[in-house]
Amino acid sequence: MRKMIFVIILVLGGCNKTSQNDQYALAQQLVNQNILIDGYIDLPYRLSKENTDVSLSTSVGDFDVPRAKAGGLNAPFMSIYIPAEKEVDGTATEYANQLIDRIEDLVTAHPNIFAIPNTLQQLNNQVEQGKISLPLGMENGAAINGSIETLRHFQRRGVRYITLTHSKSNHISDSSYDESRPWGGLSDFGSQLVMEMNKLGIMVDVSHVSDKAFWQVLEISSVPVIASHSSARHFTPGFERNMSDAMIKALADQGGIIMINFGSTFIINSAIL
Numbered sequence: 001m002r003k004m005i006f007v008i009i010l011v012l013g014g015c016n017k018t019s020q021n022d023q024y025a026l027a028q029q030l031v032n033q034n035i036l037i038d039g040y041i042d043l044p045y046r047l048s049k050e051n052t053d054v055s056l057s058t059s060v061g062d063f064d065v066p067r068a069k070a071g072g073l074n075a076p077f078m079s080i081y082i083p084a085e086k087e088v089d090g091t092a093t094e095y096a097n098q099l100i101d102r103i104e105d106l107v108t109a110h111p112n113i114f115a116i117p118n119t120l121q122q123l124n125n126q127v128e129q130g131k132i133s134l135p136l137g138m139e140n141g142a143a144i145n146g147s148i149e150t151l152r153h154f155q156r157r158g159v160r161y162i163t164l165t166h167s168k169s170n171h172i173s174d175s176s177y178d179e180s181r182p183w184g185g186l187s188d189f190g191s192q193l194v195m196e197m198n199k200l201g202i203m204v205d206v207s208h209v210s211d212k213a214f215w216q217v218l219e220i221s222s223v224p225v226i227a228s229h230s231s232a233r234h235f236t237p238g239f240e241r242n243m244s245d246a247m248i249k250a251l252a253d254q255g256g257i258i259m260i261n262f263g264s265t266f267i268i269n270s271a272i273l
């Protein structure tokens with residue numbers, strides 16, 4: 001059975017043609033020998049906005065089957081992304097269900113191409129069958145709506161990680177983007193939620209949370225946590241959205257991982273743009 005990896009392959013700028021070919025061959029070897037996972041793809045949101053058949057090549061967006069196959073991508077997490085305003089207007093839970101429906105529709109339309117895994121074993125089996133396995137990750141815990149029963153509901157629907165908050169502080173956690181920090185990290189419910197997620201096997205995602213919330217999560221969580229799409233603050237001083245070296249080391253010490261977001265706004269110091 002192939003090992004599961006979260007791969008970051010860097011092709012260094014300025015290298016000559018031969019070394020580029022070597023690195024391409026190494027990248028192909030890595031993806032052929034391992035299960036390639038992407039921690040965050042915004043396909044559900046895209047499918048909610050446009051009627052696109054991603055089983056075919058598409059001219060917009062960053063995901064379709066031909067490109068996924070060409071790149072050796074086996075298991076991209078589908079982001080159930082909840083805009084911050086959905087918590088304010090009370091529609092976050094309903095909206096999350098609608099986005100999961102879109103992915104279930106996709107699997108129904110193309111059962112030979114896609115599947116949603118409930119367990120690691122199922123993910124492995126789906127990849128062995130040549131399918132693209134689509135685990136679900138929820139970006140913004142607003143949809144939990146202060147209810148552990150709702151958390152269980154989304155666990156049953158396949159959600160396997162939750163990014164505690166997004167662009168605004170919510171009822172769970174302060175956000176790195178928000179000047180308003182009502183909780184000084186996690187709310188009381190947020191602390192309870194982390195423990196319940198541990199019990200249910202839903203990974204805690206610290207991308208987007210404030211530094212205080214990050215350190216509290218590490219204190220509370222009994223299992224490793226992830227950063228599904230963060231980058232290194234070392235290269236973007238003062239940009240709290242990214243993680244400091246100390247945070248990255250502490251995450252790793254607990255067995256967690258950080259997946260790097262390559263969007264240029266996350267890796268270039270805006271002060272020097």
Ligand SMILES: [Zn+2]
Binds near residue numbers: 207
């Ligand atoms: Zn994000």
